[in-house]
Amino acid sequence: MSMLVFDFDGVLHDSRERAWRCYQDARTQMELWALPDLAGPGDLPLVYQGVLSESLTRWVGFEVAERFWQRHAELTARAAADEPHGVIPELVGPLAALATGPGYAVVTGSHHATVRALLTRDLPQEAMPQILLSRDQPGGKSDKLRDLRTRYGATVYVGDTGSDIRHARAAGLTPVAVAYGYASREDLTAAGPDQLLDTPADLAAWCRTRLTGHRAGAPAPSRAT
Known part of the structure; x- marks a missing residue:
């Protein structure tokens, strides 16, 4: 093998709960109101479609989407300490x-x-x-x-x-x-x-x-x- x-x-x-919360936080911090407002972790498939680097380009430009995912990664890293499980x-x-x-x-x-x-x-x-x-x-x-x-x-x-x-x-x-x-x-x-x-x-x-x-x-x- x-x-x-x-x-x-x-x-x-x-990490779906954390990813959803940090998505919402990044959307608010960057004032990207064109991005969909996700009601909960169950809505994550809406933005995790196809090639991830292009998944937000239905709503914002590619460079803005890249900055968003970078910010999202920063926020999720900070929030990881509060995760109940590994x-x-x-x-x-x-x-x-x-x-x-x-x-x-x-x-x-x-x-x-x-x-x-x-x-x-x-x-x-x-x-x-x-x-x-x-x-x-x-x-x-x-x-x-x-x-x-x-x-x-x-x-x-x-x-x-x-x-x-x-x-x-x-x-x-x-x-x-x-x-x-x-x-x-x-x-x-x-x-x-x-x-x-x-x-x-x-x-x-x-x-x-x-x-x-x-x-x-x-x-x-x-x-x-």
């Missing part, structure tokens, strides 16, 4: 098992320190991802995924938006999507993942199936440092 790669927000960590409980065990076997990586649009702090709430050091790439490292998500495929043999990226699916395909990885994150099921289906998992329990079972196949096959590859 090759190294698996996961998105963080919406896949390993449920890793979604059903996924703690599978991640620990992956870490001691083939290893896993996280590629995220959030800040490195924020993601690491949330991971360490529930995972001991030996269960942490071998590689964590965030918005603080240069390059886009496709570039980071392509590098993981080239250097470490990564084959699958698990994401929660149509944008994640497109980045995975652009990097030559197999896209797997979860339906409990930020995007609507319709947007995910339109992007065409190889597999669509409904719940965290489904993702946990999928990981265990992958691990079972790995243990029955060849020895684990060397872990990345």
